[in-house]
Amino acid sequence: GENVEQHPSTLSVQEGDSAVIKCTYSDSASNYFPWYKQELGKGPQLIIDIRSNVGEKKDQRIAVTLNKTAKHFSLHITETQPEDSAVYFCAAMPGGSYIPTFGRGTSLIVHP
Amino acid sequence: KAGVTQTPRYLIKTRGQQVTLSCSPISGHRSVSWYQQTPGQGLQFLFEYFSETQRNKGNFPGRFSGRQFSNSRSEMNVSTLELGDSALYLCASSPGADEQYFGPGTRLTVT
Secondary structure (H helix, E strand, O other): OOOEEEEOOEEEEEOOOOEEEEEEEOOOOEEEEEEEEEOOOOOOEEEEEEEOOOOEEEEOOEEEEEEOOOOEEEEEEOOOOHHHOEEEEEEEEEOOOOOOEEOOOEEEEEEO | OOOOEEEOOEEEEOOOOOEEEEEEOOOOOOEEEEEEEEOOOEEEEEEEEEOOEEEEEOOOOOOEEEEEOOOOOEEEEEOOOOHHHOEEEEEEEEOOOOOOEEOOOEEEEEO
16 A cells, blocks of 8 residues: 655754655555645645646745655745644555545644 | 534543544545554554545554545544554545545544
8 A cells, every 4th residue: 555754754944944844655546736734633634635637836935846756746835834733644646546645744743 | 615624633542441532524525534644653544534435545443434424524542552553544535537626634642
């Protein structure tokens, strides 16, 4: 089955800095890669996703890149703000399976 | 549109009891998935229902079961509760494709 590795497990940055979270996957059949943000006491919120026919996708301060050959994808957050502090999860999903495999999460701490 | 709702939000049960959790998906979404989230194992897939049929199932024992009603609302049941079942149970709805939208979860504590 699919295996998703996520790094780092904890990331501490100063407000205004950039943050990068990286994930690797093992199943070449995976073609959908969502990213979720989970704040304390809440469920994961879908913040951005990318499909395997696209190399990069941006939405304001966040962007995701995908390298299918190397089987890795990354989340980039620019101009971080304290409200970006949360746990971020990556996931990989093979086409048509409806079963995502999640990474173990990255706790992002943005210091004011 | 209203988001995914889950009830109850918190639950305390004793070992050996059973529990039923409820999920109401986003209006128009026909797929409902359930996940277990624990600090040790992370987010693990339980099962997925589409149009009242279980379409996919994760690697959990038969004590974990679910169902979906004609209005797409879903329930999951855990019988003979064990201490290790303590977790945040998350429901996610999807319009039928790959995008999933999570509810706030039900925090289950087994004592």
